[in-house]
Amino acid sequence: MRGGTPTPDVSKLAYGGHTPCVEVRLGGQLKLILDAGSGLRSLGAAMEAERGDSPAEAHLFLSHFHWDHIQGLPFFAPLYSPDWRLTIHSGRPVPEVQAALATQMSHPYFPAAATVRAQLEHRQAGRTGAKIDDLSVLAFALNHPGGSTGYRIDSPYGSIVFATDHEHGDPAGDSRLRLHVQDADILIYDSQYTPAEYEFKKGWGHSTWLEGARLAASAGVKQLILFHHDPERDDDGVSRLEEAAMSVFPNTIAAREGVLTVI
């Protein structure tokens, strides 16, 4: 949930230092992974342990290809096992996704592409929605340099919106987001900045806790999760930001490494 770069600093370990990677379990089963930040390494190890000797499948949804959102992929153990069937969804055309992911796993960055053994499938996520068993996933564009894709997941257990790497203030982007956020059980929102910090970071593609809290309050959201913490912000700073957001929208938490949120 940390934006930009991993932060394994002692002052930041209470909330955690991994870049964005969210595990979505429905009915006790792993269904989706949202983004492939550095947290994907330990999730992959847990997935391998959980499947034992059985074949398994997983769906990974990528917001975009800024490094903090894909850097865990080369260390994702299921990628190297023929027993995994992995579907990678993105808002971008498939050839573009394949090229972006292959590049980071090629010389001189991390030459491991030739050792991938999983059964891989790529799909472009769209506004018509992807059906995966009893859930549907809608993709929509966010306002971010180079683009980012948000996802709304609807299931019999509830609804989750994943909206990271998004800057508020663009009327079309704001209304598109509001439409997809409406009445969601959980909103995971890019809250990298305080309103004061944002004044110096306009155009950087990120938002504030205040925008997230206002959006959650006005769109009938049940719970807000502040996400994409600034890499400079220590644990006390994230706690202060969490308290400030709670004063506007009480059912708010700041994303924290390994913490399970139950709908």
Ligand SMILES: [Zn+2]
């Ligand atoms: Zn990011």
Ligand SMILES: [Zn+2]
């Ligand atoms: Zn980004």
